Each structure stands twice: as C-alpha cells, then as structure tokens.
Amino acid sequence: MGNPILYRVANEVADPADPEIARLANDMKDTLLHVGGSGIAAPQVFESLRLVVYRISSRLISDTAEDANPWVVLVNPVLAPTGDTMASGWERCLSIPGLHGKVPRHQALRMSYQNLDGETVTLDAEGALATLLQHECDHLDGILYPMRMTDLAKLEFNAEPGHLAQDIVDGQKVWPVLQGLVDAWPGRGQYFDD
Numbered sequence: 001m002g003n004p005i006l007y008r009v010a011n012e013v014a015d016p017a018d019p020e021i022a023r024l025a026n027d028m029k030d031t032l033l034h035v036g037g038s039g040i041a042a043p044q045v046f047e048s049l050r051l052v053v054y055r056i057s058s059r060l061i062s063d064t065a066e067d068a069n070p071w072v073v074l075v076n077p078v079l080a081p082t083g084d085t086m087a088s089g090w091e092r093c094l095s096i097p098g099l100h101g102k103v104p105r106h107q108a109l110r111m112s113y114q115n116l117d118g119e120t121v122t123l124d125a126e127g128a129l130a131t132l133l134q135h136e137c138d139h140l141d142g143i144l145y146p147m148r149m150t151d152l153a154k155l156e157f158n159a160e161p162g163h164l165a166q167d168i169v170d171g172q173k174v175w176p177v178l179q180g181l182v183d184a185w186p187g188r189g190q191y192f193d194d
C-alpha cells in the first residue's frame with residue numbers, strides 16, 4: 001500500500017493469447033502459493049495490466065474442503081452487480097500485510113472476461129466468490145479495500161482482531177483464514193470462555 005502502481009487504472013491486455021500473459025499469470029500463481037492467498041491482480045506484482053489469478057482455496061471457504069478447485073485466470077474482467085443487496089465481510093490483501101478490514105460488497109454479480117485462449121467467458125457469482133472478484137477487480141481500477149470501507153474503526157491489526165472476534169461472538173460466519181487470527185489471539189479470553 002502506497003506504491004503508485006496500486007492506484008493506477010491498469011491497461012487492457014491487448015492479446016490474451018500472448019504467451020507472455022500466460023507466463024505472467026503463472027508467476028502470479030506461484031506468488032499466491034508462496035504467500036497463501038486466494039487471489040492476486042497484476043498491479044500487485046508491478047505490472048499495470050488487467051489480469052487476475054484466483055482460486056477458491058480451502059482456507060477461504062471451509063476447514064475441510066479439498067484444495068481441488070482450479071486456478072482461474074481472468075483477462076480484462078468486467079463486473080456488473082446483479083441486484084441491490086450489499087453485505088459487509090472481513091477482507092485481507094497481499095498489498096496490505098498485517099491488517100484486515102470489514103468491507104461492504106455487492107452480494108451477487110455477473111462477470112465477463114477473456115481466458116488465455118482469448119475466448120469470452122461469462123460467470124455469475126455470489127457470496128464469498130463475488131467478494132473475492134470485487135476485491136481483485138478493484139485492484140485493476142486502482143482501488144484498495146480500505147478505500148471501500150465505510151467504518152474505519154473496522155480496520156485492525158491481524159494481531160489484535162477485536163472487532164472480528166466480536167462478530168464471531170455475534171454469530172457471524174467468517175472464513176477459516178480469519179477465524180485463525182482470532183484463535184491465535186492472546187486477547188481472545190475477553191470474548192470467549194474456552
């Protein structure tokens with residue numbers, strides 16, 4: 001956060017089938033595997049291009065899901081919300097290490113993008129996937145998640161997840177990767193008996 005490339009509107013990919021784009025997508029996948037994230041956009045690796053790589057990993061959706069979901073490469077993705085429903089959930093970002101924040105997002109959307117063969121694909125998404133896609137595609141327009149937040153009190157250190165713990169006490173479902181922050185928190189005794 002703070003590097004100017006993260007605040008730029010990224011360039012369209014002229015030729016999705018260019019082998020250099022596939023090479024870059026593969027590098028981004030390696031980066032994600034290394035840091036354990038779910039999605040990454042090209043500006044985060046200092047390439048101002050409209051390119052995203054993601055995978056719905058087990059850490060994101062459940063404690064037991066197989067890590068069998070395929071990697072998806074989005075070239076020149078375009079999102080449009082379907083319906084007016086917004087929901088706030090906790091997010092993290094590789095470009096903002098050590099923090100998490102609660103961000104309002106559209107609950108459902110339709111996305112079209114090109115794959116690495118240059119074919120146009122349309123996808124409907126909701127819930128966690130819709131949130132992930134909005135987060136990653138925001139990177140292509142120079143937007144980081146704190147810029148979407150409406151309550152900055154809900155931006156906090158991973159090492160001090162007090163508001164996140166309160167949400168869990170209140171019965172909100174959070175992704176396992178976020179639950180893990182609370183499980184590891186020495187201050188959790190203020191919120192939980194066990």
Ligand code: NI
Binds near residue numbers: 094
């Ligand atoms: Ni991010």
